[in-house]
Amino acid sequence: MMFEDRFSPNKANFACCQCRLAFRQDVSMPYHAVDGSQSVRCPKCSQPMHNMGVGFVIPRSKDAKQWHKIELLVQHDFSFELLPA
Numbered sequence: 001m002m003f004e005d006r007f008s009p010n011k012a013n014f015a016c017c018q019c020r021l022a023f024r025q026d027v028s029m030p031y032h033a034v035d036g037s038q039s040v041r042c043p044k045c046s047q048p049m050h051n052m053g054v055g056f057v058i059p060r061s062k063d064a065k066q067w068h069k070i071e072l073l074v075q076h077d078f079s080f081e082l083l084p085a
């Protein structure tokens, strides 16, 4: 699933479910490969981080319930950009 310029986001949220780490990353520069895989990597486990889109609200690291939800969504290639803000 690719996102075009529809939302023209400059900063998207990237998340690592394993580390429960997320931050905003400037995406105005090329950052992903043609197949959509991100080269943004988790600073902790160096796994590719998942692009959660611009409207994503980063949960607290202690919020296990919320992170579990995110994990499931990531597994199903869900993006928060599909949700109304």
Ligand SMILES: [Zn+2]
Pocket: 016, 017, 018, 019, 020, 021, 042, 043, 044, 045, 046, 047
């Ligand atoms: Zn990680």
